[in-house]
Amino acid sequence: MNELPSFFSVLGVIFVIIIIILGILLLIATFLIFRMVRKKKIVFPKATLFLLDVLYYPLKRLFVYSNIDKSVVDKVEIEIRNGILKNEYFSSKIEDRIVVFPYCLRSIECKAQVNPELGVNCIKCGKCKIGNFKEMCDENSIKVFIAPGGSFVKRVLKRHPHSSVLLIACHAELNEMMRILSTKGMPQYGVLLKKTGCIETDVDMEIVKEILLGVN
Ligand code: SF4
Numbered sequence: 001m002n003e004l005p006s007f008f009s010v011l012g013v014i015f016v017i018i019i020i021i022l023g024i025l026l027l028i029a030t031f032l033i034f035r036m037v038r039k040k041k042i043v044f045p046k047a048t049l050f051l052l053d054v055l056y057y058p059l060k061r062l063f064v065y066s067n068i069d070k071s072v073v074d075k076v077e078i079e080i081r082n083g084i085l086k087n088e089y090f091s092s093k094i095e096d097r098i099v100v101f102p103y104c105l106r107s108i109e110c111k112a113q114v115n116p117e118l119g120v121n122c123i124k125c126g127k128c129k130i131g132n133f134k135e136m137c138d139e140n141s142i143k144v145f146i147a148p149g150g151s152f153v154k155r156v157l158k159r160h161p162h163s164s165v166l167l168i169a170c171h172a173e174l175n176e177m178m179r180i181l182s183t184k185g186m187p188q189y190g191v192l193l194k195k196t197g198c199i200e201t202d203v204d205m206e207i208v209k210e211i212l213l214g215v216n
Helices: 003-039 045-054 056-065 071-091 129-139 150-159 171-184 205-213
Strands: 097-102 113-115 119-121 143-147 164-169 188-192
Touching (some): 071 164, 071 171, 129 205, 150 171
Parallel strands (some): 097 164, 164 188
16 A cells, blocks of 8 residues: 555656756757857757757747747757768769759749649749759759658658758758758758748748859
8 A cells, every 4th residue: 555655756756857857958958059059169069969859849849938039949950960961962973962942932923833753843934043043953964843842852852862952941841851861861951041931932042052063
């Protein structure tokens, strides 16, 4: 009869210890994020990225409760991942690179057909920035995809497992896609949109071009 309360007391102590450890880790992660935002450098990038990946959802919740812009978690993860993977990406052959643009970057007047295998089949109508960029990529045998969703990106990557991938998206989508690619060990680089939203978003194509054609 006496064993039952002691079992629950042990369980309670374990629970409290877990909460304390989680709280300490969240504080460390928050400190690292702000240190990186202020000083623009990170001391142990891989360990920090691991910590941020593990605490991703609790961290975002904490930032929302604290009235802090939660997108900073994604932005910092993207920056760290770019820093870790850039050598691998820039060492890859340019013709092995593929570019994945988000669906929302198109003009709302886009007449391109959507194919489940190829995504949006851009006809280079010139109503958005993708058309001219695709023209340049076609001349350099670089594949361009306009992704109607995350599952499409996974399908593309399955079909091109030896590619290096340049991803363009908003912070949450980009971070998620980069995490997926990291598990597959694919060289990658991520560029954030400069204007987000669901329609007619924008990106600095000069930056995209520079990174696409950049070498080590
Ligand atoms: S350039 Fe391509 S993606 Fe952009 S609106 Fe025209 S067809 Fe659509």
